[in-house]
Amino acid sequence: MELAYIPSPSRGVIHLGPIPLRGYAFCIIIGVFVAVWLGNKRWIARGGRVGTVADIAVWAVPFGLLGGRLYHVITDYELYFSEGRDWVDAFKIWEGGLGIWGAIALGAVGAWIGCRRRGIPLPAWADALAPGIALAQAIGRWGNWFNQELYGKPTDLPWALHITSSTDGRVPGYYHPTFLYESLWCIGVALLVIWADRRFELGHGRAFALYVAAYCTGRGWIEYMRIDDAHHILGVRLNVWTAIVVFVLAVTYFVLSAKKRPGREEVVEPGADGEAEEPENPDGVEKAETDSGEAEADSREVTDEAESAKKT
Numbered sequence: 001m002e003l004a005y006i007p008s009p010s011r012g013v014i015h016l017g018p019i020p021l022r023g024y025a026f027c028i029i030i031g032v033f034v035a036v037w038l039g040n041k042r043w044i045a046r047g048g049r050v051g052t053v054a055d056i057a058v059w060a061v062p063f064g065l066l067g068g069r070l071y072h073v074i075t076d077y078e079l080y081f082s083e084g085r086d087w088v089d090a091f092k093i094w095e096g097g098l099g100i101w102g103a104i105a106l107g108a109v110g111a112w113i114g115c116r117r118r119g120i121p122l123p124a125w126a127d128a129l130a131p132g133i134a135l136a137q138a139i140g141r142w143g144n145w146f147n148q149e150l151y152g153k154p155t156d157l158p159w160a161l162h163i164t165s166s167t168d169g170r171v172p173g174y175y176h177p178t179f180l181y182e183s184l185w186c187i188g189v190a191l192l193v194i195w196a197d198r199r200f201e202l203g204h205g206r207a208f209a210l211y212v213a214a215y216c217t218g219r220g221w222i223e224y225m226r227i228d229d230a231h232h233i234l235g236v237r238l239n240v241w242t243a244i245v246v247f248v249l250a251v252t253y254f255v256l257s258a259k260k261r262p263g264r265e266e267v268v269e270p271g272a273d274g275e276a277e278e279p280e281n282p283d284g285v286e287k288a289e290t291d292s293g294e295a296e297a298d299s300r301e302v303t304d305e306a307e308s309a310k311k312t
Contacts, residue, residue, distance in 0.1 A: 004158040006177055008165070012146035023146030024096055031136030032061055038132035046128060048120075048269040056114030056125060060107045067106020071099030075231060075238060096147045100137065100219075101242050104212075123205030124268040127197070130211040131190040137215070138186035144179040152176025152225035176225050185218035203264030209254040216247035 013022045040053040073080060073090045076097070080090040108126070115122045144150045148165045152175050161177035163170055192214055197207045220243045231238040 005160045005162045005174055006180070007162050008148045009146055010164070012148070024143035027140050027143035027146070028065075028098075031139035032057070034139060035129060035132035035136040038135065039129040042128040042131070043125070043268070046124065046265075046268045047272055048128070049272045052118065052120065052269060053125070053128065056111055056118065056120070059114035060111040063110025063113075064103040064107025065093065065098070067109075068098035068100065068103030069093050070106070071102025072097040075099065076229075096143065096149055098140075100215075101239075101246065104133075118269075120269055121265065123208070124203070124265050126205055126208035127202060128268075130208040131193040131197075134186045134190035134193065134211055134215065138183045138190070141179045141183040141186070145177075150179055150226060150228055152178040152181075152222075153227055175227075178222050178225050181225070182218065182222050185222065186215065189214040189218070201264045204257050204261045206254050206257050209250045209257070212250035213247050213254065216243040216250065219243045220247075 009023065012024060013020050036054050036057050039057075040050065043053045044050060069090075079085060079097075080087050108122075111125060111129075112122050115125050145161075148163055148170065151161050151163060154173055155176050156174065157176075159177060159180070160174035161180070162174055164172050166172055189211055193207055193211045196202060196210055202210065220240055223237055223239045223243065226237075233241055
């Protein structure tokens with residue numbers, strides 16, 4: 001008897017006339033806005049200017065989307081370049097398929113370009129964005145729900161995900177909602193980073209490193225539950241190996257950074273705290289100069305009168 005389950009949407013796209021509105025795309029867009037909004041608040045609290053986070057995100061987001069898609073296409077190339085497949089589908093990002101590892105890697109390149117143009121240290125900017133990125137991932141994972149993809153092993157738990165689609169080899173049934181598990185985990189990661197940053201005043205990229213390490217921890221066990229096709233190395237899914245390697249790198253950076261540069265950056269955006277306000281009366285300087293000139297003229301007149309009186 002079916003007591004409870006998570007239903008899947010009957011379709012992942014709604015057509016508004018000729019315009020397709022895709023749930024996957026909406027989740028990505030909403031996630032980006034949340035990340036920029038929260039990152040902006042944290043950046044201002046650190047002493048940065050309003051709008052700087054968004055300006056740099058203009059570089060980071062496109063690079064991140066490109067990197068995420070490239071990672072997915074490269075690691076699942078058979079979906080696009082094997083016999084019977086259409087390679088044009090590799091460009092259809094709205095149909096799903098973004099690898100977080102590639103998104104973070106290439107997104108960091110875009111952020112580095114934006115930070116360099118503004119004279120801002122990349123680690124400080126990454127620290128401000130870290131919890132927002134985790135929340136963006138939490139929201140973005142619901143795009144997999146709209147597409148009925150990346151679910152786990154069969155289960156009879158009351159929160160099982162009901163898959164109804166049979167396309168691309170799917171078998172309708174009840175499965176672990178790994179998209180939900182990862183979404184909740186990412187929310188926990190965001191809260192952890194915010195708490196740790198306030199408690200220990202993390203700086204020089206350590207808040208971002210904490211986010212990466214915490215995310216990799218969850219991604220490792222969630223990846224084990226998935227049953228979608230994936231490449232394996234020594235019997236272990238490729239993404240599990242990636243999570244392990246990236247986790248080690250993040251922890252190593254965190255430890256070495258804490259020893260080399262403890263504390264937090266005092267200035268994250270040069271000139272942001274030293275901007276002088278415009279004087280209420282811009283003519284005040286000219287008026288002061290005029291008053292000084294008049295006083296000097298009066299002084300000369302008094303001196304001339306005194307010399308004239310002596311001669312008389």
